[in-house]
Each structure stands twice: as C-alpha cells, then as structure tokens.
Amino acid sequence: MSDKAYALFEEQQQQRGIDLKQVKSRLKALNIETPSWGYGDSGTRFKVFQKTGVPRDPYEKLEDAAQVHAVTGLCPSVAIHIPWDKVDDYGKLRSHAEILGLKIGAINPNLFQDEDYMLGSVTNVDPAIRRKAINHLLECVDIAKETDSNDFSLWFADGTNYPGQGDIRKRKNWMLEALREMYKALTPDMRMLIEYKAFEPAFYHTDIADWGMAYHYATKLGPQAQVLVDTGHHLPGANVEHIVAFLMDEQRLGGFHFNSYKYADDDLIVGSANPYELFLIFYQILNAAQDVDADIRHAVDKIAYLIDQSHNIEPKIPAMIRSVLNVQTQYAKALLINHAEVEEAASRQDVLGAEDAVRQAFEFDVAPLLKAIREEQGLPADPMKAYLASEYGAQILQRGKGGASW
Ligand code: PSV
Ligand code: MN
Ligand code: MN
Secondary structure (H helix, E strand, O other): OOHHHHHHHHHHHHHOOOOHHHHHHHHHHOOOEEEHHHOOEOEOOOOEOOOOOOOOOHHHHHHHHHHHHHHHOOOOEEEEEEOOOOOOOHHHHHHHHHHOOOEEEEEEEOOOOOHHHHHOOOOOOOHHHHHHHHHHHHHHHHHHHHHOOOEEEEOOOOEEOOOOOOOHHHHHHHHHHHHHHHHHHOOOOOEEEEEOOOOOOOOOEEOOOOHHHHHHHHHHHOOOEEEEEEOOOOOOOOOHHHHHHHHHHOOOEEEEEEOEOOOOOOOEOOOOOOHHHHHHHHHHHHHHOOOOOHHHHHHHHOOEEEEOOOOOOOOHHHHHHHHHHHHHHHHHHHOOOOHHHHHHHHHOOOHHHHHHHHHHHHOOOOHHHHHHHHHHOOOOOOHHHHHHHOOHHHHHHHHOOOOOEO
C-alpha cells in the first residue's frame, strides 16, 4: 500500500470534517488486554485438542502474549485466571511480565472447576462451600496486590438445572453477601467487574443471568463495582450496543470481554461473525466520549477492553493477533463517524440520513490509516505477516504437546 493511498484517505476524511489528528491519537491510546487462557489448550465439552508448542506454564503464556504486543503495540497487559495460573510467587510472575514489557491485568477468580462447586459456589446451600468460595475471592484480592492488578473479572457459573433445585431468592442474597465481603477487601484503586451470562453451564437459571442483575449488584455494592459485558453472553438477538449505551450513561460499564458468537458462548475470534456489531458498540462508546457530562466522559476512558476467547482449532498466537486487529479495525472505522452529521439528521427526523451517516464510516477502508499509525509507532505495517515471518512460531514447537489447559 502506497503513501498515495493514505493521501487519498486523508483528503476524503478531511472533506468529511474528520479530525485525523484526534483519530490517530485515540487509535494509539487503544489498549486491549489478552487472556492467559487464550494461549493455552482449550476446547469444548466434547474435546480439548492438544496443540504442539502451547505454553506449559503461566510464564510461557506471558512470553506468547509479549509476541502479540510486540507486533501490534496494542496489548500491554494480560489477564490471569486463578488457579489456572497459580504460581508460588506472584511477585516473580509480575517481574517476568515486566521484563517482557507487560503488566498483569485483570484477575479472574475461578469458582467453577472444583468438585465442591457442582451445585454452586457463592450461592451454594452449604455454608462451608460458600465460605470456601468467598475465601477464594479474598485470596484473589491478595494476589492482585502482589501482581499490581486493579481489576477483577467476576464470572460465576452458579445456577440451577431444574425448577426447585435451589431457592432463587436465597441464592440472590448469598451472591450479594459474597460480593459485599469481597468489596470490603478492595483497595481504593481496585474494581470489581461483574460479568453475566444467560445460561451455561446451568440451563434452568443462572444467578447473574443478564446485565440488569449485574447492574443491580454493582449499584448495591458501590462505585468500585461495575458491569462487564462479555459479547458472547447474551441470548440471540440481544442489542448489545443498547446495553452498552445504557450502562455508560449510568457510569457502570466497567469493561468488555470481546469474542464472537453466532449461537451462544461460542468464544470465537472477535469480529469474525458480526463486525458491524463491534463497530456499533464503539459508536456508542465514542458517542458517550463526547457527552457534555464530564463524569460520563471520564468513565469512558476507564473502560477495560479485554479479549476472552478460547482458540481450540486455530493456532493460538496468530488467532490472538487476528482478534486484536479486528478490534482495532472496527474502532478505527467507528472513529470516522461524523457525530454532528448523525445528530443533525436525527434532529431533522431523517431516519435514512442518520443511518447513512453511521454506516458510511463502516464502509471506509481503514487499512491506509492503520498502516500510517503503525509506521509512526515503529510497528510492522502488517503485524500478522511480521509474526508469521518471525522464528517464534517455530521455536515454541520445542515445547511439544501437553501444554497448560483448562
Ligand atoms: C465464562 O464463559 C467466561 O466468559 C468468563 O469470563 C470466564 O472467566 C472465562 O469465560 C474463562 O472461562
Ligand atoms: Mn468472559
Ligand atoms: Mn464466556
């Protein structure tokens, strides 16, 4: 792609009244956290396929994550999952991340893989199991102090498979009790990002099934609790961008787990099935970023963007690079929306004009823009190509099969 392509793009956007300086600086500020579990072996309930070259421990997961950051410049932090990423010395893990130019990001407590949790963790009818689950949440707060992490992504598999199996109202209150105890243990910079999911593994009811329930707990707890929107956790047809706009307006949108789905929690590469949805999510975020209310604008700056995927048939590092680039591409497109034009058409009640003003931005080819910012940042013009041309993919094959898995 030539500089001519960028010159043409620049001219086009200037004519549309787009401030490219601002677009570029926003693009350069974009950070997308990658998940440690996206580098390990993962699968479905049918099979976890073992790949050659998968990291054998949390240290190697960070090494792979560093490769993604090196070629994209977008991923300076890595979320960890406890106990999948349990180590003896979290200070050492943190130093390892720092040497690699990374930071340990969100801590994800795991309250779904222990035999004791079959009928629930924090909502289990047995007080001893509830205690054990709360202790794990508190242990994660201690780990976060050692890794210098501020965010917790809290997803609970708790729910029931049959009517009558559990007392839904009692479980609702046990959930709040557990969250309250964890909230009290937070330091002032920490945030609880409460995730919801419509169903799976529980199929009759899930204790935090949708954004309204997550929002309820967040407001009961206080300002350090917010909602985490995992794009794969909705029932088909849900308008995710509406949820995003609503939560931002309430200053309770803490972050995202990005992935793509067609049917349910498919955990596929973000932007692969529905890139327009991702673009429209960013449209809502950028709309809030211009709000007259400074508190809403500041809340937008604090949104955590995380990938939450399990690559089970595709090679892990390139799959992660693909995801991150898909997010960057849709964000770049959304930055080309002329909000004044949308608003003007909407205020004239020009339905088609308003829709056109939004969609137009999606239809631009942003490749020249992305290439230009990568050049300015000293990054490879084509991150995927650069990774594939590196020796790293071949080197890690020495690790053999049987790497870390969930
Ligand atoms: C659950 O489906 C989820 O999306 C939660 O975020 C977990 O922490 C993650 O997957 C990994 O199991
Ligand atoms: Mn998730
Ligand atoms: Mn999920």
